Amino acid sequence: MDTRTLLQWPIIRQLTGDDPFGRGNAVTSEATASMTPRTADADSVANSVCPYCAVGCAQLVYGKDGRVMHVEGDANSPVSRGRLCPKGAASEQLGNSPLRQTTIRYRAPYATEWTDLDYDTALDMIADRVLEARRNHWEDADDEGNTLRRTMGFASLGGATLDNEENYLIKKLFTAAGAVQLENQARI
Amino acid sequence: MTNSDFDAYRPPQPERKRRRRRAAGEVRRTGAGDGSREQPMVDDIQFDSYYGRPIVKAPPWKAPIALYLFVGGIAGASSLIAAGADATERPTMARNARLTALGAVLVGTGALIEDLGRPERFLHMMRVFKPSSPMSVGTWILSTFATASGVAAAGEIDSLLDEKLPLGPLRGVLQAVDGPAGAVSSALGAPLATYTAVLLGDTAVPTWSGARHGLAFVFGSSATMAASGAQLLLTPTAETGPARALAVAGVVGDLVGMHYTKSQMHPLEAEPLEEGEPGRLLKISEGLAIAGGIGALLGGRNRVVAAASGAALLAASALTRFGVLNAGLESVKDPRRVVEPQKARLEERRKAGVTDDSITTAG
């Protein structure tokens, strides 16, 4: 034990410093002395918005190694002033919950279990099915001869937690494909 | 207006009530939401709690700690007996007492470490010396005592084995410090046995906290009684005369001490010492102590009776520690044991004209 280490022995610090009772700076460890908030390790801070209700509270997303390490409110926001409700405050867990499903799963018709599928195959299968469903239920005109130019073969539900840009592209692509049964939470 | 078919026959409507108001004297429903309510112990004090949930927490101390309280007492008192035996030239008892002290302190240390959340960090206890922490003070007492007892006992063992321990040149050192070590261990024996009362008393646990006025006497007596009992068990009757006397003194101290302790407590604080499992342990302990005391007093010259009495006293002491520990653990479960004594003492101070020391203020 060298002298420096010995001098760091809290008892010595108790006897020599301002904290004889050992309730303050005499007893701190090196880790305590060099304490920083854990966000000090973050390598990015992104301006974001809470994904739950529509109040639109501003969030700061602290990232490290490509993952979210912490989320808190942005005090600059005129809407939320940095505050978050319990759901907003749990946003980090929304991304990092151990229950998150991060790989593609596929259930064949009448199967009792999931299997795995790679992205490219899945996308290809879905594209085929969209085209088939579109064909199967294509309607050129109604009984009175009015143009319909649509398909009733597939539908889509969702969008209220998706971005504007995403909703726009969903509407654009599916409308161009002739689909009309496009809906989201706003109806529910 | 209405288009009900039964309009004309509608019975007179009771006067519309905005919300059900409780008539005076009507019994409150339980579980209706405003926390649990129980019958007040004292008529003019209404007892409220947050759904009957505990207010304070008991430390996470289990059987090893009770064992530690017990053997710590034995160790401490045994070292005193060893000193007495040395001084009065009772070598067998001196040796037995020293070895008892060492064995007990080793078991105690083991138990203490066992009960830590992070046993590998036991040595962190040595970082500081905190006069405000009975555990810190106690640990220093314990470690010094253990070291000293170890040295003293090593000397005993060495001489017992006719210096056959492979000590080499260290034997000289051992023989030189043997005496002082014994003295240190004797000096720390009594504090070792009684500091644990402070350890328990220095908590917010109602029963322990309430027992703070007398618990040291109970623990000191109990330790004395147990250590004496150990010698009655281990040492031939020829040398155990003082131990018998001590045993009797210990029993008396234990009984009187416990009575005194309870007399200083709020009834709700004392209750766990008398009821339930801890109460039962303490009742058995009391019986065993009395039996052991009588046995030691009257039949102490008989080796068998002495041994039996010794065992009874040891058991009594052990049960006292388990009883007191468990009574404390039990006492936190009912928030009444926190709220009522505190309200009572607050009320008492207010009656005495002290109105400026409440944690609740109007501004």
Place this chain on the structure above:
Amino acid sequence: MSLLSGPEGPITDAGWGHEHHRKGFFTDTSVCIGCKACEVACKEWNQNPADGERKILGSSYDNTGALGANTWRHVAFVEQDGDRIEEARESGRRLVSLGMPGIGPKESRTAEDGAPLDLTGADRSHPDTPEFRWLMSSDVCKHCTNAGCLDACPTGALYRSQFGSVVVQQDICNGCGTCVGACPFGVIERRDDGTISPKGSRDERFDQDVPEMGTAHKCTLCTDRLIDGEIPACAKTCPTRSISFGDRDEMVADARERVAQLHERGMTEARLYGANEKDGVGGTGSVFLLLDEPEVYGLPPDPQVPTAGLGSMWKRAGLSAAGMIAATAIAFAAGRK
């Protein structure tokens, strides 16, 4: 206060000098909406494990139960009817009539005509007692001036920071548990558990990563955040500023002003908890405005730091030890061969 339980200037006592003001919370339960954001933000920042039983606890909307090793903010919910509200108002009125010191800032203590405001009669001007109320209150470590846990810690793991907060050093604590019993508020606890695993038959089960097992845990006042000039996670997230944070002096002043406001509206049930330096723990770092007796919220009505009695306890232990020595000496002296 005795020397052992610490003097009134906790920061100075801890050897920090006057680098920082003592920090603290003011939790104003009269504006708490019971959203529990404080609980979640606290757990997220401190990475505390979820430890709920995943069962309804039978205490209104509170399924957290109490403060503990993994829960450093706890929101209490209490449903009360009109009778109970009247009782609370009455008990608050009694407090006022005790003539306690330092009630409210001066300017709000006088009526418009300059005469002293007679708060004991304030209820008469108040609108009707509501028929029902739902109290919500976020509890937290009190960061006492005279902190039982801090005093009792044998390893120096607990220390008083430069901000006046009482903090466990996780690299030091060996889990002896002494602090747990020493807290008069039942706040600190040893972390012995805290896992979540889904009860269903998921393909892969998982256990939550539980850091720092076996050591004592409690609110740190987000001391790590304070170092960077941030405020504690709970105070930052609180939507309605029911939890505010700042210099303890200011918190107490705010609390006094707020309670005076409420009293002026006839809400005599409002009272402060922890603002009195003369109480059994020397005043708390976390001050609360309550609307009923403390025990209704699960708070002790007259907490005292155990170490306040330490001198007397050591005296008795010494006496007992002396008794042991004397008894032994007498026994051997009398029995000398």
Place this chain on the structure above:
Amino acid sequence: MAEAHPVAFQWVMEAKRRGATLIHVDPRFTRTSANSDKHIALRSGSDVILLGAVIKHVLDNDLWFEEYVRAYTNISTIITDDYLDTEDVDGVFSGFDPETGTYDTSTWAYEGETEKVDRGLPERDETLQHPRCVYQILKRHYARYTPEMVEEYCGISREDFDYLVDAIVANSGRERTTVFAYALGWTQQQGGSQMIRTSAVLQLLMGNVGRPGSGIMAMRGHANIQGATDLPTLFHILPGYLPMVKAGQESFAEYTRGVGRKEQKGFWANADIYTANLLKAWWGEHATVDNDFHFDYLPRLTGAHSTYQTLGRMLENKLDGYFIMGQNPVVGSANGRLQRKGMNNLKWLVVRDYYMIESATWWKDGPEVESGEIASEDIGTEVFFLPCANHMEKAGSFTQTQRMVQWRDQGALPPDDATSELQFIYELGQRIRAKLKDSTDERDRPLLELTWDYPVDEHGEPDAEAVLMEINGRYLTGEKAGQPLPGFAEMKADGSTEGGCWIYCGIFKDDVNQARRRKSREEQTLVAPEWGWAWPMNRRVLYNRASADPQGRPWSERKKLIWWDEEQGKWVGNDVPDFPLNKRPDDPGDPSKGGPAALAGTDAFIMQPDGRGWLFAPTGLADGPLPAHYEGPESRVPNPLYAQQSSPTGIHPQHGKDNLNAPGVKPGGDVYPYVFTTYRITEHHTAGGMSRFLPYLSELQPELYCEVSPELAEQLGLEPYGWMTIITARSAIEARVFVTERMRPLEIGGQTIHTVGLPYHWARGKQAIVTGDAVNDLIGINLDANTQIQNSKNNQCAIRPGRRPRGEALRELVREYQERAGIVEIDGQIHDATPQASHNAEDLEHTIEHADIQSDYMTKPPPSKVDESEQKGGTR
């Protein structure tokens, strides 16, 4: 609001600190009530009675804001003499066709020469004496809505009613304003649109629209539910609230004229421009003036195609595939059992989510599989589960509840296979186009000619800003070619500009992503115009012309927002004026021009064809120009106001025996004696997909409970925190008993009405951290005719202590109650006892026919933006 929007509630608490009075009207005492000055419990579904009585009080006592109302509303407008009120037709309006359950709304029109009415200049009687002027109609219509009626049928005492009315009156006028905030408590009712309309009528009367601290706030429930309505994934509209094309509208001109006539007042007169820019954005060079911008590429509607009609197609095996993206319909939609049944019939299903939600796993661990009613092996649906990126793992924008668009930067990378919807839909589009590239089929041309080329990053993620730029729009010709449009006023219908959504035009003004602005609130005014961007044109308060008096002066100093500055010759103030900037307050408008130029200087409601706020809505609503009270579809209370029991236009597809209604006031109604209302709580989020999988949220509210009054608990022998079973005509579930005085019985029309409350966040499955029965299994599909939104807030149930039966016995229990109520015969023949039996369709297609909400939409100008969000969005 404290429950579901806690952070927004900070402003309410702030206002309360400053002396605002906060009143909470709700059947339940919630966390909002706990923090309000007053909680007023009303019987669920009786809102129009209450608000109607407030309107009557205000009219009878001349308490309305006369100067405001006369200048800015249609109070003096005269209605055609074909119009018959509910007063005249005993509970329905003129134009009702009982066969179809729909209205021909033509009789609700303004009086006047067609030419003048079309120009927004109907006949008026400024003396308000004309018997057919809106003022007189209003007075007659609400004459029945008395405080006594409120006391008897809402369960609100006279005292409380007076408190409410006095507070509204005292807090309205020049110096003060009142605001109404609502959420699903209104939208999820059959008749919910009219509840919102009632508050709109009241707010207009009190001068509480277009002013700071005024209005009707729809507290919307999802991060981007506003954006998903503006840039709609909804069947009935295109971006910017342009309606979807209806079968029969063969030409661009016919369609755009239906949306807005060139000669009408205000900004809908430019519907052709907005449409042309949208089409141009979608089909680029292929869309030209000559081919009507390929208007012909748009698919047409033949009725309602909402999620509930789509469910009908599923049940009839007429739908092959379904995309579910960030939704959990088997939990969140009405009649969950039916939703699952429908999904059993799909050929394929794509679910995109973060977690294994119940809508992805119903075939494996759904309630029917659990009970043995159906086996996994019998379900032929092919399921793709695709993990998706969350809001932190992609860049993009959300539009919050006040129409403010906020951009999010990317903070992390999506894990493993997870992708954004942007990437998925983009790549799916590319894949589909690749597969069709050699197609010569005419029907594939819209896909092949679609502008579908966005820059992507190294992970394949499209640049969301490029998409936003397309939404904003660009100049295509001239020296500014390629530059973003600064606002929709720059849009042209000649192919020289394009823009995907006219109301978002300007969001990329100055080539800056305005939604990304984050100037601290400390550094700007309270209006905070430099934080994010609000459509349209960054206006924070819509119709804010009304914040100034007719002469252009603020109504009062403390309520000023914008005003006319004579020196500068323009409107100035703290917000972007929602009015033609240089139009003087005394400008008479130029009727010959149409559009914005036709607006007079006092035509504050610039989206309305007459420039006025509509107390009386001549068009735009499917169920009446004025709100009238109807009982809920299962209500056991006879309608105290009209012979018409429940909404004459309500929609109720039966789907065999799976969507029955309780008999209500008919015999057998007493089998389901209690009202249940569903709701959300702070700790969870809608169907639980974003909360039940998170440990921190799950532990806060781990189990489903049912809130019951002590009286009902005692009556039924319910043990606190024990179990109870709730049975409806659809299904039965179990919940923990939560006895609380926050629920209380009401004496209504001579009977005691017990209401119980059920939060609906839980579901049965094996994947989430906490599970419980799904409450929406209890709810039937009874839709509002305007919105196609289900009635969740007042339905009837029976209650028994203890847990529900397992296995087959559960269906037997439900059936036993159905039989006792006489809604299903022993032999399985359905006896429909629903009050509005006149148009209960057993056939879904039939239902669609007469539920067609588009009929109004297509022929009449769409309602204003405010009305739009009220009717279509409601709030989630």
